[in-house]
Amino acid sequence: MSSEYDTTETLDVKGQSCPMPIVKTKQAIDDLEAGDVLEVVATDSGSMSDIQGWADGTSGVELLDQVEGDDLYTHYVKKSD
Amino acid sequence: MSTDNQPTAADETEGELEPEAEIDPAELQALRERVDELEESVAESDAADDGKKMTIVATQGTFDMAYPPLILGSTAAAFGWDVVVFHTFWGLDILHEENSKNLKLSAVGNPNMPVPNAIAAIPGMDRMATRMMEKRIDENGTATIEELIELSLESGVDLQACQMTIELMDYDEENFYDGVTTGVGAATALQHMAESDIQLLV
Numbered sequence: 001m002s003s004e005y006d007t008t009e010t011l012d013v014k015g016q017s018c019p020m021p022i023v024k025t026k027q028a029i030d031d032l033e034a035g036d037v038l039e040v041v042a043t044d045s046g047s048m049s050d051i052q053g054w055a056d057g058t059s060g061v062e063l064l065d066q067v068e069g070d071d072l073y074t075h076y077v078k079k080s081d
Numbered sequence: 082m083s084t085d086n087q088p089t090a091a092d093e094t095e096g097e098l099e100p101e102a103e104i105d106p107a108e109l110q111a112l113r114e115r116v117d118e119l120e121e122s123v124a125e126s127d128a129a130d131d132g133k134k135m136t137i138v139a140t141q142g143t144f145d146m147a148y149p150p151l152i153l154g155s156t157a158a159a160f161g162w163d164v165v166v167f168h169t170f171w172g173l174d175i176l177h178e179e180n181s182k183n184l185k186l187s188a189v190g191n192p193n194m195p196v197p198n199a200i201a202a203i204p205g206m207d208r209m210a211t212r213m214m215e216k217r218i219d220e221n222g223t224a225t226i227e228e229l230i231e232l233s234l235e236s237g238v239d240l241q242a243c244q245m246t247i248e249l250m251d252y253d254e255e256n257f258y259d260g261v262t263t264g265v266g267a268a269t270a271l272q273h274m275a276e277s278d279i280q281l282l283v
Contacts (some may be wrong), residue, residue, distance in 0.1 A: 015222040019156040021179055026159035046224075057159050 008036035099280035134277040142171030151229035167270040169243035234260040
């Protein structure tokens with residue numbers, strides 16, 4: 001359902017735990033252009049809360065969606081400006 | 082007495098103001114431009130204040146105590162915060178290229194260890210406990226201390242090494258990771274702390 005997002009790039013942080021999903025997401029977002037959507041695929045269940053907290057507290061990013069699957073947590077982050 | 086004077090004073094003020102009521106249009110325009118300018122600069126400084134500041138003082142050099150400042154520091158940098166981690170005393174070993182790879186978990190006096198202190202005190206127990214923890218960290222996908230240091234430096238965290246402790250421990254500037262700030266003391270740390278939204282002592 002959420003894979004309908006027009007993702008520019010996918011970041012694979014499977015098997016990595018805190019703080020890697022956040023730090024890597026930030027680095028990947030920095031390399032994107034405004035309007036691009038980053039898909040972050042993680043296995044760390046803490047990434048659900050962490051990505052949300054990070055997106056809320058960081059200017060220039062917007063969390064579009066978070067999908068919880070079989071031990072897989074997928075986040076869609078848009079670079080706003 | 083004052084009640085007698087008041088109307089007079091008010092009259093005088095009014096009388097003084099009236100001739101100036103006609104404002105020069107050029108002056109008015111200049112004032113409007115000045116207001117716009119000031120509003121812009123206030124908006125700019127508000128935007129600059131948006132970024133938070135954090136100072137962490139890292140005083141411990143055991144394997145487990147090296148993690149919290151590095152994790153919090155690198156995460157705060159991901160938020161775009163201005164982060165300083167000031168390393169002093171044993172905390173300095175976290176930044177020491179060689180020592181940081183040999184940080185130990187203390188088995189003695191650690192209530193989380195599954196062995197009594199008498200056994201934990203046996204030589205080699207610290208090394209064993211550390212190795213067990215390193216194995217778990219590897220299995221869990223947790224970053225190593227070295228990875229976190231490099232990540233922190235890459236993302237702009239200012240890792241500072243207390244100059245007094247460098248001399249006390251007889252270390253050399255070259256012993257530290259590239260990018261570590263040396264030649265700083267308590268005053269530098271305090272200055273950043275005073276401007277920080279978050280100050281932590283680890």
